[in-house]
Amino acid sequence: MMDWIPVVLVTFKILVLGVGMFFAVKWHYDQGKKEQDNGLEQRAVLRASGKVAVIFMLSLLGLGLFTFVLASTFGLDLSFP
Incomplete structure (x- = not known):
């Protein structure tokens, strides 16, 4: 059981950071389309x-x-x- 904890936590961390980066890029892209100067x-x-x-x-x-x-x-x- 103890051997799987780092695997699960690293996988969770990568998943959370990936989702966060996706939404950050999407938000900046949407803001750029909204404000074209x-x-x-x-x-x-x-x-x-x-x-x-x-x-x-x-x-x-x-x-x-x-x-x-x-x-x-x-x-x-x-x-x-």
Whole structure:
């Protein structure tokens, strides 16, 4: 009985997340069809999301570089096997 609990819970989790994602995509699709503003607002949203993506990638690169420098400072072995 104990071996089936993770299988059941993971299956339930995947099912719930799948249904939630389906309805989220459907809701956003319906909202987009309802509010069509000649692409002007869409262009602004795409520009803003591009800026957020660039800032995220630069932050990720900075964090990786900081982690590498900190690990090298502490003398950790960072070579691949």
